[in-house]
Amino acid sequence: MPADDLRDSTIRLMTRKRRIALAVPALILVYLAYVAVAFDLGGLAQRARLDNAAILLADAVSHKVHVTRDNRRETLQVSVEGSNRAVFSESQIPDWVQAQGDGARIDLGAGHVVTYDGPRVVYDIPDYGPVTLDTSDGVSVQVPGGTLPDFINASPTRATITTDQGRVTATASRTETLRYFWGWEMFFFDLSSPFSGMTAGQVLSTIIGGAPLVEGVSNLSLALSEFWTNDIWQHGAVAWAIFETVLMAFLGTFGAAFVALPLAFLAAQNFTPSRWLRFAVRRVFDFVRGVDALIFTIILSRAFGPGPLTGALAILLTDTGSFGKLFSEALENVDDKPIEGIRSTGANAVQRYRFGVIPQVLPVLLSQMLYFLESNTRSATIIGAITGGGIGLLLTQAIQTTQDWEKVTYYILLVIVMVIAMDSLSGWLRRKLIRGA
Amino acid sequence: MLDVRSATKLFGQKAAVDHVSMTVDGPAFVGIIGRSGAGKSTFLRMMNGLTPASGGQILVEGRDILALRGADMRAWQSQCAMIFQQFNLVPRMDVVSNVLHGILNRRATWQTVLNLWPRADIIRALEILDRLGIAEQAPKRAEALSGGQQQRVAIARALMQDPRIILADEPIASLDPMNAQIVMDTLKRINVEDGRMVIANLHTLDTARRYCDRVIGMRDGRVVFDGVPAQLTTGVARDIYGADADFNESATSTAIPTDTSADAEYAARMLA
Amino acid sequence: MLDVRSATKLFGQKAAVDHVSMTVDGPAFVGIIGRSGAGKSTFLRMMNGLTPASGGQILVEGRDILALRGADMRAWQSQCAMIFQQFNLVPRMDVVSNVLHGILNRRATWQTVLNLWPRADIIRALEILDRLGIAEQAPKRAEALSGGQQQRVAIARALMQDPRIILADEPIASLDPMNAQIVMDTLKRINVEDGRMVIANLHTLDTARRYCDRVIGMRDGRVVFDGVPAQLTTGVARDIYGADADFNESATSTAIPTDTSADAEYAARMLA
Amino acid sequence: MALIDIRDDYLAQTRRKRIYGGLLVVIFVAMMVSGFRVADARNAGGFWTGLSSVGDFPADVVSEAVAKVANLPGHMVRALPAMVETLNIAVVATLLGCMAGTALAMGATRGLARWPRLVPLMRRISDVFRAVPEIVIALVLIFILGGGPVPAVIAIAIHTAGAMGKLFSEVNENVDLKPLDGLASVGATWSQRIWLGVIPQVAPNYLSYALLRLEVNIRASAILGFVGAGGIGYELRNAMTFGQGKFDQAAAIFLMLFAAIVVVDQISGLARNRLTHGAPL
Amino acid sequence: QEITEFRIGLLGGENAQDRMASNECLRAYAEEALGVPVRLFTPADYNGVIQGLLGDALDMAWLGASAYAAVYVADEDKIEPVLVKTNLDGSYTYHSIGFARADSGITSLDDMEGKSFAFADPNSTSGFLIPNVELPAEGYSMTEGEYFSRIGFSGGHEQSIIAVVNGDYDAGVTWADGQGAWEDGYNSGALRKAADSGIVDMNDIVEIWKSSPIPEGPVVLRQALPDDVKQTMIDLVAGLHDSDPTCAYGVAAGETAGFTPVTHEEYQTIIDIRRAEMN
Numbered sequence A: 001m002p003a004d005d006l007r008d009s010t011i012r013l014m015t016r017k018r019r020i021a022l023a024v025p026a027l028i029l030v031y032l033a034y035v036a037v038a039f040d041l042g043g044l045a046q047r048a049r050l051d052n053a054a055i056l057l058a059d060a061v062s063h064k065v066h067v068t069r070d071n072r073r074e075t076l077q078v079s080v081e082g083s084n085r086a087v088f089s090e091s092q093i094p095d096w097v098q099a100q101g102d103g104a105r106i107d108l109g110a111g112h113v114v115t116y117d118g119p120r121v122v123y124d125i126p127d128y129g130p131v132t133l134d135t136s137d138g139v140s141v142q143v144p145g146g147t148l149p150d151f152i153n154a155s156p157t158r159a160t161i162t163t164d165q166g167r168v169t170a171t172a173s174r175t176e177t178l179r180y181f182w183g184w185e186m187f188f189f190d191l192s193s194p195f196s197g198m199t200a201g202q203v204l205s206t207i208i209g210g211a212p213l214v215e216g217v218s219n220l221s222l223a224l225s226e227f228w229t230n231d232i233w234q235h236g237a238v239a240w241a242i243f244e245t246v247l248m249a250f251l252g253t254f255g256a257a258f259v260a261l262p263l264a265f266l267a268a269q270n271f272t273p274s275r276w277l278r279f280a281v282r283r284v285f286d287f288v289r290g291v292d293a294l295i296f297t298i299i300l301s302r303a304f305g306p307g308p309l310t311g312a313l314a315i316l317l318t319d320t321g322s323f324g325k326l327f328s329e330a331l332e333n334v335d336d337k338p339i340e341g342i343r344s345t346g347a348n349a350v351q352r353y354r355f356g357v358i359p360q361v362l363p364v365l366l367s368q369m370l371y372f373l374e375s376n377t378r379s380a381t382i383i384g385a386i387t388g389g390g391i392g393l394l395l396t397q398a399i400q401t402t403q404d405w406e407k408v409t410y411y412i413l414l415v416i417v418m419v420i421a422m423d424s425l426s427g428w429l430r431r432k433l434i435r436g437a
Numbered sequence B, C: 001m002l003d004v005r006s007a008t009k010l011f012g013q014k015a016a017v018d019h020v021s022m023t024v025d026g027p028a029f030v031g032i033i034g035r036s037g038a039g040k041s042t043f044l045r046m047m048n049g050l051t052p053a054s055g056g057q058i059l060v061e062g063r064d065i066l067a068l069r070g071a072d073m074r075a076w077q078s079q080c081a082m083i084f085q086q087f088n089l090v091p092r093m094d095v096v097s098n099v100l101h102g103i104l105n106r107r108a109t110w111q112t113v114l115n116l117w118p119r120a121d122i123i124r125a126l127e128i129l130d131r132l133g134i135a136e137q138a139p140k141r142a143e144a145l146s147g148g149q150q151q152r153v154a155i156a157r158a159l160m161q162d163p164r165i166i167l168a169d170e171p172i173a174s175l176d177p178m179n180a181q182i183v184m185d186t187l188k189r190i191n192v193e194d195g196r197m198v199i200a201n202l203h204t205l206d207t208a209r210r211y212c213d214r215v216i217g218m219r220d221g222r223v224v225f226d227g228v229p230a231q232l233t234t235g236v237a238r239d240i241y242g243a244d245a246d247f248n249e250s251a252t253s254t255a256i257p258t259d260t261s262a263d264a265e266y267a268a269r270m271l272a
Numbered sequence D: 001m002a003l004i005d006i007r008d009d010y011l012a013q014t015r016r017k018r019i020y021g022g023l024l025v026v027i028f029v030a031m032m033v034s035g036f037r038v039a040d041a042r043n044a045g046g047f048w049t050g051l052s053s054v055g056d057f058p059a060d061v062v063s064e065a066v067a068k069v070a071n072l073p074g075h076m077v078r079a080l081p082a083m084v085e086t087l088n089i090a091v092v093a094t095l096l097g098c099m100a101g102t103a104l105a106m107g108a109t110r111g112l113a114r115w116p117r118l119v120p121l122m123r124r125i126s127d128v129f130r131a132v133p134e135i136v137i138a139l140v141l142i143f144i145l146g147g148g149p150v151p152a153v154i155a156i157a158i159h160t161a162g163a164m165g166k167l168f169s170e171v172n173e174n175v176d177l178k179p180l181d182g183l184a185s186v187g188a189t190w191s192q193r194i195w196l197g198v199i200p201q202v203a204p205n206y207l208s209y210a211l212l213r214l215e216v217n218i219r220a221s222a223i224l225g226f227v228g229a230g231g232i233g234y235e236l237r238n239a240m241t242f243g244q245g246k247f248d249q250a251a252a253i254f255l256m257l258f259a260a261i262v263v264v265d266q267i268s269g270l271a272r273n274r275l276t277h278g279a280p281l
Numbered sequence E: 001q002e003i004t005e006f007r008i009g010l011l012g013g014e015n016a017q018d019r020m021a022s023n024e025c026l027r028a029y030a031e032e033a034l035g036v037p038v039r040l041f042t043p044a045d046y047n048g049v050i051q052g053l054l055g056d057a058l059d060m061a062w063l064g065a066s067a068y069a070a071v072y073v074a075d076e077d078k079i080e081p082v083l084v085k086t087n088l089d090g091s092y093t094y095h096s097i098g099f100a101r102a103d104s105g106i107t108s109l110d111d112m113e114g115k116s117f118a119f120a121d122p123n124s125t126s127g128f129l130i131p132n133v134e135l136p137a138e139g140y141s142m143t144e145g146e147y148f149s150r151i152g153f154s155g156g157h158e159q160s161i162i163a164v165v166n167g168d169y170d171a172g173v174t175w176a177d178g179q180g181a182w183e184d185g186y187n188s189g190a191l192r193k194a195a196d197s198g199i200v201d202m203n204d205i206v207e208i209w210k211s212s213p214i215p216e217g218p219v220v221l222r223q224a225l226p227d228d229v230k231q232t233m234i235d236l237v238a239g240l241h242d243s244d245p246t247c248a249y250g251v252a253a254g255e256t257a258g259f260t261p262v263t264h265e266e267y268q269t270i271i272d273i274r275r276a277e278m279n
Ligand SMILES: Nc1ncnc2c1ncn2[C@@H]1O[C@H](COP(=O)(O)OP(=O)(O)OP(=O)(O)O)[C@@H](O)[C@H]1O
Pocket: B011, B015, B016, B034, B035, B036, B037, B038, B039, B040, B041, B042, B043
C-alpha cells in the first residue's frame, strides 16, 4: 500500500483535473447559452426564411423566361429574367409561346397551359381545372371549386398563381407568366449575337467549318468577341473586375513591403539603438494595423475617389503595419556572425546590410509577402465591395439586389477559383524563389 | 612591422585587454593561448577594428591603426583579414561570392550591391579556392559545405583580401581533428609561402607548439608569456591556464592520434 | 494457450513475417531475437492487433485473434498489453493518467475523455505504481521522468490492463544498463509472481539467456530457432544473426560490467 | 574536374543568374509600375492630385470630434452594447470555427485521419472554406436568416474553420505518433486516441493560433457590421456615412473599436508568449 | 482651362453592372460631345459618390436631395445642382412610403407602437431624412424605445423591402413616385422594381404612411468645371429625352418626362432639415 498522504495527494490532483475537465466545457456551454440568448436564436428560428433559401438554390441553377402582356398598351413581350436587355425578337420567340390574335398560348409543360385572351387569362391546371383571371376591372378570379386554394394569392387588384411549372401574376396594368428552365441562360452568347440559339455542336461546327457569319471576321474571333461582350453576363467586365481585385492585392502587398522594409530596421532592436525611436515606430505600426484597411478605404476615397487605386493604397497602409511588425521580428532574429564576417573585410554599412542582413532575411520576408498576397486577394474582394471596385462590388451588389442568384453563384465560383489560384501561385513562388534564391 | 603599445580594452570597469605590448618583426606565425575569458578574442577584434580600443596604440608600419576611423579604418580592415571560429560566412550565398566579399572595400558599392563582379575577380577567387583544394565547391552554397570546407572558404576570403596580416580567432575550435589539421596546414602554408603574418588564437597547446614560430600566453587580459614554442613547458602552461597540478595536457588536445589502427579495426567490423 | 499458425504479414511484395508457427502452453517468458528487420516487431504488432495480418491464425484459447475487428479487436487489445522500446506514453500527461489509460477500453468513452476516473481505479493505479517502486512519481508528467522510470510506467499501464499476455518490443533498447536491469527484473517478476505470459523482443543474447524460459530466433521473417536458452550457442546465434566468424557477442551486450573501476577513474578525472 | 572547367561552369552560371535575376527584377518592376498606372487610370481621382488631400477626411473628423469633445463619452456609452455584440460575434465564431477546424484538421492529416481515404476531400473542404470571403457568406445568409449577428457568426466561423483546418493540420503533421500507438495497444477508440494522445501534444500550438485568429476575427466582425450584420461596424458605418455632423459619433465609435482591438492584441500577445515558452497546460 | 477626362458617378439602387449598362449610352454621348474620355463609376453606396464629389474625383452625379445637402454642408462651393428629373405629369417630387407586411395586421403608424422600424441609408432623403423629421412631427417619437421598439438602417431601399418581407423589421420606409397603382408598386420607385423582379408580391405588403412631396434629387456638376463643359453636359442631359428616349429611360431608371433646370434654392429646406439632424 502506498503511503496514505501520497495516495490522498494524488487523488486530490486527479479531482482537480476532473474539475478542470468539467469546468472548461461547462464554461463554454454557459457562454454559448448566454450568446444564444443575446443573439436571440429563438427569434431567429422564426424569422429564418427557408423559402428564400429554396428560391436562392433554385435560382442559382435555373433561369426563368417572362411572358409579359402590357394590359394598357396591349403588347406582348418575351424576355429572359424580365431584363430589358434580353428580349426575344419576333423571330426568336421560343415555340412554347404561340401568339394567337389578341393574346397568346403559353405551354408550361406537363399539361399546364396558360392562355392570354385580351384582358382575360386562363390557366389550365391538370387535376384541378381552369383558373380564370380577369383584369378588365381590377382583378377577379374564378376557380373550379369556388374556394381559393392556397397556391393562389389574390386581392381585388392583383392575383398570383404559383405552381411547380411556373407562376402567373396579373394586375390591371399587366399580366406576366414565368416558366423555369435549368441552367444559366445565354451564358455564352446573348440574344443579339449571331450565335444565339445554336447548340454547342452547331457553334463548334460553325467555328470550324462554317461560312463567315460576319464579312471579314473569322468565326472564331467573332465567337470570342461575342462571348467577351455578352450583354447579360458581361464576361469582359467581370474579367476586368477580377483583374482589378488581384491588382489591388498585388500593389497593396508589395507596395507595403517596400515601405515597411526600411521602417522595420528602425523598429528592430539590433539595428536601432534608440529605444524611443523604436517605440515610436512600433506604435505607428500598431496603429496602422489596428485601424484596418476598411477605415483606410473610406478615408482614402475622399482623396482618390472610387476605384482600385484606393483599395490598393488601403491594403498598402494596413499591411505596412503588419509587415513592419513581422519584418522587424525577422530582423531581430538575424545571425550576427555573417554581418561581422562582412564587416571584418572593411565593408561599408550598405554592403554589410546587402550581404550580411538581406540574404538572411529575404527568404523569411518573401515567404511572408506571398502569404499575405493570398489573404489580401480576399481582403481586396471585401474592400472592393466598399470602395467600388473589382469583383467584390459586383458580388455584393448582386447579392443585395437579391435577383440574380445565378450571377451570384457565378461570381462566388470565380472568387473561390481566384483565391485558390492565388494561393497555389504564392505557394509555387514560395517553393521556387526560396529554394533557389 | 607590428608594434603593440599598451593596448587596452575596458568593458565597463573590467579590463578585457590590459596594457598588452609586443613587437613582431617579420611575417611570423604567432599563436595566442590562454583560457576562456583571457582576452584573446578581444585583442584580435581590436586589431581588426571590430572592437574600438580603450587605450594604447597598435602601430603597423608606423601607423596607429587604433586611431583610424571611417573609411580609413575600413581600408585597414581590408588589409587585415580575420578568420572566425564559426567561419562567419554568408550561408545562403555561393562559395565564390563569399570569397569575393574579401574585396568589398576595393570595389564600388553599387557594383558590389548588384553583385556585378569583374570577371578577373571571379577568376582570382577560383584560383584561390583551387589553391586551397576546394575549387569543386565553388558554385555551392556555403551552408551546404562541411565545417572544414567552410573554414577554408573563410581562409580563401581572407586571401582574396591580399592582406598583410591574417588574424584567426580559434579557427579550428569547431572542427573535427581531421579538418582541424587541414585548416592549420593551410594557414601555415600561407604564412610560409606568401610571407603573410598570421596571428592565431588557439585553445590547444599542441597546436600552438606544432605550428607557431612564437607563442604568446594571455591571462586576465595581460601577456604572461612570450616566447618560442620550445619554452612552453607544462609548468608555463599551468601558469597561463591558471591550472593546478591535475592539469593534463592531452585533455585539451585535438591532434589526430598517430596510431589509429584500433579504430579502423572497429570501424571495419561495424561496417561488415 | 497460444497457438500461432502460419502467421504472415506482407508489406507489398516483401514478407516481414513469413509463415511463423509456434505454440506456447503455460505462462512462459518467451524471448524473440534476431537482427534488425527480422520481423520481430511486426510479429508482436500483429499479435496486439496494431498491424493487420496478411494470413494465418493466432489462436488464444481457441479464438483466432487475427480475425477480430472493431470493438472485438479492441477488447482483445485490452487483454494483451504491449510495451514499446520508446515507452509510447503521453508525455504531457501525468503518470497516474498514463497508467489509467490501460483500462480505456473498459470505461465509457465520454468518461475517459472528461478525465472522470472512478476513485477505485486511481487507487489501483497507485498500487501498481507502488509495486513497481515509482509511486512517488505519480503526480509528475511522464516526460519529466527518466527512461527507466518511463518504461516502468509503461509496465504499470500494461499491468493496469490486467492482461493475460504482455508483449514487449525491445523494452530495454533505449535504456542504460542500470535501468535495463531493473525493467527486465520487473518483467520477470510479473511473469513469475502473477503468472502472465511475457513475449519480449530482445536485441541482446545475454539478456535472452538470462531471463527467458524459451528463446525464438527469427531471420528474414521466419523462425530459425526455437529452444531453451541453453541451446543458444554462439554458432546458433551466428546463424540467427547471419553473422560471420567476426561475430563478437559482447558488442551487443548491454549487461552492466562488473568491473567499472576504469570508467570511474576516467569520470573522476573529467569532473575534477 | 580541371580548374578551367570549373571556371567556365561558374562563369556561365553567374551569367545565367545575372540574366535571370535581372529579368526577374525587370519583370517585377514593370509589373509594379504598369500595375500602378493601370490602377491610377481606372481610379476616379488621380494618385498625384489626391496625395495632397489625403489628410482632408481625417482632418474633418478630428476637427469635429475636437469641437464636440464633450459628446464623445455619451456616444461611447451608447455604442457599448454594439461593441459587446461585435466581441461576442468574434469570440463565438472563433470558438466554433476552431472546433470545426480541429475536426477538419484531424480528418485531413495523414496518419491520424479516421477515414484515410477522405483526407484529400477534407483538405479541399478547408481550401474552399478558406477561399470564400466572409462578406459573401454573410450577405447570402442575411438574405435567408435576416440581418443580425448570427449570419456574421456563421460566416466568420466558416472562414475560420477553413483557415484553422489548414494550420492545425500542419501542426498535426509534427505530432509524435508513439503515444498514439501506445493508446492503440490498450484498445483505445479513435476518439480516445485523438483526445488523449494528440490533443495534449498540439493544444499549446492550437491555442496560440486560435488567439491570433481572435484578433483577426474582431476586425472581420466589425467589417461585417458594415454590410448589415450588426455590431459596432454597423454603428460606425451609419455615423461615418452620414458625414459632417456625426463625425464626433464616428470618432467616438472608432476610438472604442480601436481600443478594443489593441487591448485584445496585447492580451493575446502575452498569452501566446506564455504558451510558446512552455507554461504547463 | 481644359479637362482631360470626365467622370460620372452613379448612385446605387441597382447592381453595379446594370448601372453601368443603363448609363453606357449617356457615356458615349458625353464622350462625343466633350471630346475627352468619359468614365462611369459605381461606388457601393451614397457615401462613395459624396466622397468622390468632395474629393474632386467625380465631375458629375445624380444625387438624392439629402446627399446633395451632405455635400453642400461639407463644402458649399464644391458642386452645383443643374437639372432635375420630372415625372410624366411634369412634377418633380416623389414620396417616402411607409409599408408593412399585410399579414402583420399593421395598417397605419398607430399600430406600430412597440414594433421595429427600418430606415434605408443615413444619406437617403426618403429612406431616412424626411421620415425622421415628419414622423416625430406627427407624434411618433424617433428615439429608440419610446414609440418604436427598435429603429435601424437596413443599408438601402432594396434591403429595407427585403428586411420587412423577411420579418427582420415590422415596417420600413422606401421611395415611390406615388403615381399609378399600389398593386404595381406605383409607376416608379423601389417598390416597383421589387415587385417587377418578384422579390415581393405587392399583395403581401400594405402602405402605412406617405410623406409630403419630396423634391427629386438634382443632377450636379462640379463647380470648378469650365463653363463650356458644364453647358455641354446640361444640354446633353436636358435633351436626352427628346434625342434618345430609351437612353433617358435607362438613365432616369424609369418613365420620365425628361430633365428640367433646377437651382440650389429648391433644396434649401432639405439642407435645413439635414442641418437639424446633425449632432
Ligand atoms: N561585448 C562585451 N561586453 C562586455 N564584456 C565582454 C564583451 N566581450 C568580451 N567581454 C569580456 O571580456 C573578457 C575577454 O573576453 P574574450 O572573448 O576576449 O576572451 P577569450 O580569451 O577570447 O575567451 P574564449 O576562449 O572564451 O573565446 C571576458 O571576461 C568577457 O566576458
